[in-house]
Amino acid sequence: MNVKIIKGAKDYEAAMARLSALMSLNFKPNSKEENELELLALVVQDFERQTVPPIQTDPIESILFRMDQMQLSRKDLIPYIGSNSKVSEVLSRKRPLSLPMIRRLNRGLGIPADILIEDIETDSSVLDEDPEVDYSRFPLKEMLERGYFGDFEGNVQRLKDYAEDLIRKFMQELLPTRVEPAFLRAPMHQRGDRQADETAILAWRMCVLRKAREVIPTKEYRQDIVTPAWLRELAKLSAFDEGPKLAREYLARYGITLVIEKHFKHTFLDGAAMLDGGRPIVALTLRHDRVDSFWFALLHELAHVAQHLNPELPVFVDDLERTNSQSVESEADAMAREALIPEATWTHAKVRQTLASEDAIELAHEIGVHPAIVAGRLRHEEKNFRLLSHLMGKAGDIGRMLSP
Structure with missing residues (x-):
């Protein structure tokens, strides 16, 4: 017996010739000829698997075949595919099958899911159960406008038709398939008593995570790094024209990623602190176009990182x-305020009596922060948001500074 690994076409032809010759013999069970035949068949099969592409089943042909078997008309496909026009577009290959369509065709007509699913990255197990969320409720139009759905084209209705496909694909790039339900149900502490759209908040979190994953951390985060003194040094960067950019670099040196992601409608978001494995992510929306808002939101979220963020x-x-x-919000507020303007300094600050811009600027220089931070604290305390408006600066400039 002289069976060799097949390395090319000549080896394959020789192996097939020998295989044919062995199959024509009338050998005894357990003979060396039978053993050679079995081993050679395995070698040939392995070579063919590596060199011959698998036959791709065509989902449309499968549907047409099942229609012929069951004597179904195009009208009979409406419950599975949708309107008559959608049936026509699918069968003429002008419209791809969506996951809901595939799920209904699989259950209703018994066409195997593996045949209907063309995307090799999609696991057929997604069809086993009905979705846990209503994917059409995601902010699909806003996500499309931000480029999160690649080259997808279509109106709002088409977006809704393919919502599950688009969101699942988006999530597959972030998480293993089996983790998706857990991610959707992940516990979340939310501040605010307005009725925010939880699905839009989830979409925003996914977008933040995607941006954060594009940043390769250069340092590993150490859990005890964010202290009041550390935050105070960070707050002093606000005095520089490129303070926000310096802040991002400051955080990166300690394994913390800063992401800017505009909020979605009906979310009322200013920011978030998140864990991705062991790496903290601080995300800001710049919803309010003020410099003081940027710095307070940044330090507030970092206070959460220091005091509250954990796997639970x-x-x-x-x-x-x-x-x-x-209490967690009060603690984060207090830690952020203290880092920006120490309470002992603020208690005796002259500007609290005069409300004068020159005193606000003097105090800002004294403690080493941007004048907008002093003006913002005063405006909040006095409940007068017209006060010292000329000192507030524009957060839009921060957005451009921190954009990729």
Whole structure:
């Protein structure tokens, strides 16, 4: 017996000739000829698997075949595919099958899911159960406009038709398939008493995670790094024209990723602190076009990182306009305020009596922060948001500074 690994066409032809010759013999069981035949067949099969592409089944042909078997008309496919026009577009290959269509065709007509699913990255197990969420409720149009759905084209209705496909594909790039349901149900602490759209908040979190994953950390985060003194040094960067950019670099040196992602409608988001494995992510929306808002939101989320973020509470989402009695928010507010303007300094600050811009600027220089931070604290305390408006700066400039 002289069976060799097949390395090319000549070896394959010789192996097939020998295989044919062995199959024509009338040998005894367990003979050396039978053993050679079995081993040679395995070698040939392995070579063919490596060199011959698998036959691709065509989902449309499978549907047409089942229609012929069951004597179904195109009208009979409407419950599975949708309107008559959608049936026509699918059968003429002008419209791809969506996951809901595939799920209905699989259950209703018994066509195997593996035949209907053309995307090799999609596991057929997604069809075993009905979706846990209504994918059409995601902010699909906004996500499309931000480029999160690649080259997908279509109107709002088409977006809804393919919502599950688009969101699942988006999530597959972030998470293993089997983790998706857990991610959808992940516990989240949310500040604010307005009725925010939870699906839109989830979409925003996914977009933040995607951006954060594009940043390769150069340092590993150490859990005890964010201290009051560390935050105070960070706050002093606000005095520089490129303070936000310096802040991002400052955080990166300690294994923390800063992401800017505009909020979606009906989310009322200012920022969030999130854990991705062991790496903290601080995400800001720049919803309010003020420099003081950027710095307070940044330090507030970092206070969550220092005091509250853990695997049991991996996400803190904040609407900083709203207050509530939860101690974790009061703690984060206090830590952020102290880092920006120490309470001992603020208690005796002259500007609290005069409300004058020159005193606000003097105090800002004294403690080493941007004048907008002093003006913002004063405006909040006085409940007068017209006060010292000329000192506030524009957060839009921050957005451009931190854009890729």
